[in-house]
Amino acid sequence: MRVFVTGASGHLGSAVVPELLEAGHQVVGLARSDTSAAALTAAGARVHRGDLDDPDGLAAAAAAADGVVHLAFKHDAMFAGDFAGAVAADLRALDALGDALAGTGKPLVATSGTVLFASAGLRGALTETDVLDAGPRIEAENAVVALAERGVRSSVVRLTPTVHSSLDHNGFIPTFISIARSKGVSAYVGDGANRWPAVHTLDAARLYRLALESAPAGSRLHAVGDEGVPFRKIAEGIGHGLNLPVVGIAPAEADAHFGFLSAHAQADNPASSTLTRDLLGWTPVQPGLVDDLGQGHYFDTDTTAAR
Numbered sequence: 001m002r003v004f005v006t007g008a009s010g011h012l013g014s015a016v017v018p019e020l021l022e023a024g025h026q027v028v029g030l031a032r033s034d035t036s037a038a039a040l041t042a043a044g045a046r047v048h049r050g051d052l053d054d055p056d057g058l059a060a061a062a063a064a065a066d067g068v069v070h071l072a073f074k075h076d077a078m079f080a081g082d083f084a085g086a087v088a089a090d091l092r093a094l095d096a097l098g099d100a101l102a103g104t105g106k107p108l109v110a111t112s113g114t115v116l117f118a119s120a121g122l123r124g125a126l127t128e129t130d131v132l133d134a135g136p137r138i139e140a141e142n143a144v145v146a147l148a149e150r151g152v153r154s155s156v157v158r159l160t161p162t163v164h165s166s167l168d169h170n171g172f173i174p175t176f177i178s179i180a181r182s183k184g185v186s187a188y189v190g191d192g193a194n195r196w197p198a199v200h201t202l203d204a205a206r207l208y209r210l211a212l213e214s215a216p217a218g219s220r221l222h223a224v225g226d227e228g229v230p231f232r233k234i235a236e237g238i239g240h241g242l243n244l245p246v247v248g249i250a251p252a253e254a255d256a257h258f259g260f261l262s263a264h265a266q267a268d269n270p271a272s273s274t275l276t277r278d279l280l281g282w283t284p285v286q287p288g289l290v291d292d293l294g295q296g297h298y299f300d301t302d303t304t305a306a307r
Contacts, residue, residue, distance in 0.1 A: 192232025
């Protein structure tokens with residue numbers, strides 16, 4: 001299968017592209033810079049130059065492919081405070097990809113997140129059957145699922161707040177490590193019992209391949225390895241890795257300590273992947289988050305420098 005992959009040189013893309021190539025697929029990766037293009041070429045993929053602000057280019061690349069994996073998101077804009085702009089760009093890109101694939105029966109695998117549902121107030125363990133009518137990135141998720149009615153074998157992979165591995169240099173865990181370094185303590189809020197689901201990058205990459213190859217149209221899938229790691233355990237892993245004290249702080253102190261990540265540090269987002277495992281035969285085999293923190297790679301100062 002000739003697969004067009006957006007976000008192909010990013011954290012997750014750097015695992016998805018080899019996963020697809022090793023399974024015998026051809027990969028055409030979206031690259032917006034010479035550096036990204038060189039990395040894709042070195043990995044054995046072909047390059048399509050462009051970005052999420054080029055809907056015509058996205059549509060042309062999708063039309064020329066046998067399937068699409070959409071990983072790209074404007075994380076730089078999001079972390080600069082323009083989350084709404086990043087969300088809008090993602091939806092425009094998906095509209096272009098969907099229009100190009102409509103009526104073909106080809107697969108489109110897109111990306112969403114479990115933490116969106118915690119932000120919306122959902123209580124209890126999130127399952128693949130839980131849906132929301134609206135919300136940031138939710139419109140994109142629902143639009144992808146709706147493409148099943150237009151002749152696209154569409155599916156959405158909901159990622160956990162942290163997709164962890166030695167490939168993760170800019171996600172939540174490296175950012176929390178940077179905060180701990182700057183504050184001199186690794187903190188959790190309250191009793192730290194709020195739970196984060198997690199998945200290893202390589203396990204997530206395999207799920208994207210399985211979704212591309214066989215997910216039924218309109219599927220919602222969960223890339224969940226750990227169903228719910230207490231945030232206190234995450235803070236303890238960071239404290240151990242940095243040789244820093246681990247402390248609980250009051251909710252009133254969270255904004256000052258964690259900044260824009262305050263709400264995330266307090267989110268309770270347990271999630272199940274039982275239906276996904278049964279549907280696609282997917283079983284996570286890589287280390288869980290706590291074990292991965294114990295391997296030490298997150299504490300290399302070259303990969304955990306502050307943004």
